[in-house]
Amino acid sequence: MAWLNGKTVHLAGVHPAIEAALKAAGAMISRTQEANIFIHIAAAPEHVPAHKQSHEAWRQTLDSGLDQRFLQANEFAKHCRDRGAGGVVLFVGAPEQSAGVDQAAAAGALGNLTKTLGVEWARDGIRVNSILTHRADETVGNLASYLVSDYAAYVNGAVMGVDDHD
């Protein structure tokens, strides 16, 4: 399927299945903000019980799982508006309750941020969605490619997983 022919994806983070699916769908991968699509992938933290988490480790999960996502999405959206073009943002990360309190906070906040930005930027032609899963298979790659394609033009503010056991 040529879902993403002619599109450039700014891919932040590492997810081989998503990268492979994006390329198979015809997308160009870029590491800069000059793109039609911004995908931010955050690695899942280890599960450390809340009372044993250091402030440093806590901050690291919140920084990569929430703060950096917000800041970089904001920057991407500004580029889109400056160009007078729409765009797509997709956040990918681990499910809310799949690790410790740090991940619960980051993913919970991210979910409602997704819903908020999806509406706030809707009339800029910018859609915002999230996939929360541990999985790294072809389905995740295809789901990500679908969500950033024009076929998902009416999917905005959606937070989904892949399997309830993920």
Added chain:
Amino acid sequence: MAVPSHHIVSEPPAFEAPPYPPDIFSGQTVLVSGGGSGMGLAMAKAFAQGGAKVAVMGRSLERAEAGAAEIAALGAAVHAMNADVRDPAAVAAAFDEAERALGPVSLLANNAGANFPVLAENISINAWNAVTRIAIDGTFMCSTEMVRRCIARGEGGAIVNNSAQYIWTGFPGDAHSAAAKTAQATMTKAMARDWKPWSIRVNAIAAGFFPHASSTNGDAPEAIAPLQNMIPAGRTGRIREFGWLSALTCTPLFGGMTGQVIVQDGGESLRRSLMMPDFVPPRERTAGPWGWQ
């Protein structure tokens, strides 16, 4: 009010360019309940575009046949039949009939539903039973009927349920459907758990507003125009994009996905402002329980 011209409104590709190859469902049969018109017909056409054989089930044979004719025009093998999804014997007979005409059914779209604006106190017991049982019992009957047959054949399968974007918020003025559509979403997750060992996947679309010929106000441009600007996406949904996402969840492309409820509503259910118009109880809305203009 029209969407201001400086706003950007995204559109999906044309109907002739579905998001999967024309043989992705090759050799498989899908049964679509309520498939003769509206959203069910859109699902049926989307499966047909992927090469599925399509059993169109409706309460009215005439309507099922009308829908089947549109699907046949796409080049798909199709069979129209009628059944009441609340009647287990009728559902079993319909699966028998579909299998005789088209072969074993391994794909199912639970779309049958009824919905109309009405105040809760004015919902008759008949209306309550009809709306809730067509969606809830119907989804249970059709899904379990297909899955028993798949398990007996040793084959996997996929189910997609047509739920609604108002399942998380309630829908004042539409109590029967608010209850029914949420049950379909929660059932989606429970059935997905139960049937994972048999490689039978179950997902749902929490659909927003996709006008079609049998919508309350139809799909004429003058009926849709006043609705475009109320939706964050700047438009109502195009029925093909709902059909495509529904079918896509049943393809091998999404072969690892199960138990998901995907909202597809252009952000409609997420609209919120700190300041909103005064609250008017559905009973006192001048344009009726849905506030439909």
